[in-house]
Amino acid sequence: LGIPVSASAGEMFQHVDAVIDFTVPPASVEHAKIAAQFGKVLIVGTTGMNEAQTRQVAEAANKCRIVMAPNFSLGVNVAMAVVEQVAQVLDDAYDIEIVEMHHHHKIDAPSGTALGLGRAAAKGRGVVLDEVACRSRDGLVGARQRGEIGFATLRGGDVIGDHTVIFASDGERLEITHRANSRQIFAKGAVRAALWCKGRKHGLYSMKDVLGL
Structure with missing residues (x-):
């Protein structure tokens, strides 16, 4: 399919404009740090984060654009x-x-x-x-x-x-x-959020921001 695969998140982040992350809290925190390092857009749909993990993602957003939401539908x-x-x-x-x-x-x-x-x-x-x-x-x-x-x-x-x-x-x-009824609704919302981030200032955003609600 021509899809690049790598065991190194840092390597992958360098070659993309945006990353969509639906993983687990510890991984999402690390991805936020890498996104901040390279100034990349990060879309986070991971749930179950504690306060400390949420705070780390917010801190990373000072150096990149992050949209975090419990649901991207x-x-x-x-x-x-x-x-x-x-x-x-x-x-x-x-x-x-x-x-x-x-x-x-x-x-x-x-x-x-x-x-x-x-x-x-x-x-x-x-x-x-x-x-x-x-x-x-x-x-x-x-x-x-x-x-x-x-x-x-x-x-x-x-x-x-x-x-x-x-x-x-x-x-x-x-x-x-x-x-x-379909998981495609989450993917479509996440892609919409990633495209919305183009030209935005660094910061932590939500789907309310993306949709103008």
């Missing part, structure tokens, strides 16, 4: 923008629950996309997600706390990715759902 990113707007309008009389399902090989939970939707909802409410998130319920946990943002994680089969954000009150329920 255009539909998911529009859904995140909608969730933020809905959360601004519907106060905490509406309970927010986020349900996600993925294939049985996925190693992180909740998914990065579910957490991204949670951050969007929290931003709309003017709160910090880590302070209101409930990631598990088991046993006699008592009544649901007002203002909580709950997460439910399902794993099974070959599901590419289903996400639903529920706003439930005592009289109605609003659900915002996205279902991925």
Whole structure:
């Protein structure tokens, strides 16, 4: 196919304009450092990073252009923008629950996309997600706390990715759902992000920046 293959990330970075990285957190951090070294565009779709790893990627973006997002689907990113707007309008009389399902090989939970939707909802409410998130319920946990943002994680089969954000009150329920039927949507979004970076200043960007949301 004429596709170059190398065991050296540094060698590959020197000969390309942009790198699209959907790997694992330690690898993505190293790729960010190499992108900074050579001033290359880096698109990061890796999820499951801790705060220290995320900070290292952000630091690398001082010397290159990085777009980092939990999901590169255009539909998911529009859904995140909608969730933020809905959360601004519907106060905490509406309970927010986020349900996600993925294939049985996925190693992180909740998914990065579910957490991204949670951050969007929290931003709309003017709160910090880590302070209101409930990631598990088991046993006699008592009544649901007002203002909580709950997460439910399902794993099974070959599901590419289903996400639903529920706003439930005592009289109605609003659900915002996205279902991925093909992984091509992630590739198309990542390529769009890479092309968008041309001519941009060094910095850390998100798909909200790419799509102008």
